[in-house]
Amino acid sequence: MYSSISENRGIGFYSDLDSNTIISCVFARNTNNGIYSNYGYLTLSLSNFINNENSAIKEWSSGIEIDSCEFSYNSALVGAALYSTGYVRIDRSLFKSNTAEIKGGAIYSGSRFAAVNITNSVFFDNTADSGSVYFGYPTFIINTIIFQNNGTEAIYTRDGLLGSYNSLYFENGNNVTFAEDSHYSENFGHLDSENANGEVCDLYENIFLNPQLIDPANNNFHPLEISPCIDAGTTEAGLIDSLSDPDGGLVDIGIHYFNQNAVLTPRQTSNPSLFQLNSVYPNPFNSQITLSVEIPKPQPYTFFVHDILGRQISRKSYTLSPGNHQLSWVASENMAAGVYYLTLRSSQQSQSVRIFYVK
Secondary structure, three states, rough: OOEEOOOOOOEEEEEEOEEEEEEOOOOOOOOOOOEEOOOEEEEEEEEEOOOOOOOOOOEEEEEEEEEEEEEEEEEEEOOOOEOOOOOOEEEEEEEEEOEEEEEEEOOOEOOOOOEEEOOEEEEEEOOEEEEEEEEOEEEEEEOOOEEEEEEEOOOEOOOOOEEEOOOOEEEOOOOEOOOOOOHHHHHHOOOOOOOOOOOOOOOOOOOOOOEEEEEEHHHHHEEOOOOOOOOOOOOOOOOOOOOOOOOOOOOOOOOOOOOOHHOOOOOHHHOOOOEEEEEEEEEEEEEEEEEEEEOOOOOOEEEEEEEEEOEEEEEEEEEEEEEEEEEEEOOOOOOOOOEEEEEEOOOOOOOOOOEEEEE
16 A cells, blocks of 8 residues: 555544555544554554544554654544554654653553564654553563653553663653563663673663764754764564664664764765765655755755655756755645655765655
8 A cells, every 4th residue: 555645534544354554655634543453464664644633543452563654743642653452563663742641652552462562763752641652561672762752751561571672761751660560670770781882771781871863853863973872782582583784783773773884084074075964854744845965075966856666756956065055845736645755866976865745
């Protein structure tokens, strides 16, 4: 399924007993769930959920897998981004600025029997009275950034097991509230160990430092060169499937990895030849989107926009002087809402970023 499902006065997409795979879709401003799944298994990837009411996704009993999705500005009484009573697996996904009035600003998992596994994801600026993320049991959080969430605590575990490994917590109302019978709480947050980078951590290699990301407020969650997230993750058997960092180093914490092979040496820095994409904002966008880019030297640059099938939507050429530039693009009125790819190219380099157009 590839589509934009927006502004329905009710449920955006309803699934009853069936299993569904949803790829590269946008669910925006639906008033009673973006997706409602009743005993059907859901597989989601490369999709965006924005400003949906009464939970972006409500899933009953069967289970859901989420890969490379974004959830932002969704709302509900309970479980603003995801309300689930079944198995949950989440990988490389962003939960930003979702709000629940009672509990589960980002996620509410109500099952006492189905596992929740979250890897290499980011939870930022989610709000709930109790638990920006609210879990039944058992739950495993691995290589994930949880920072600047609002409310009594970032994570509330009702009962059973919570395992947080090689994750980062920073500036939350309170990091975790554990069930009274949880043995894990005895060592969580006690900074008496050291990880592979020499950072102080707890027994499970969780760290409690500023994640040093480029610009979270404008949706840029890439790590800076000084980020403690670099090489601080785990691929330990039993915690996460086999995963290797693309630069050959240890796995990084968070959605995006930092390519240490591309870091400029001091000699290169004095005469750089590669441009740097700083941010793309707003993303999702409704009409105009802006690319912030650092240009090292004057030369021709080409700005492209393609749809998910690779068809060219727009092309514009520039000759840019050294320094920071803001390149804007306005979507045409007849362009369909959905996922697109913005690319900046020079004779030496090409970089692309996924963008979401909503109407």
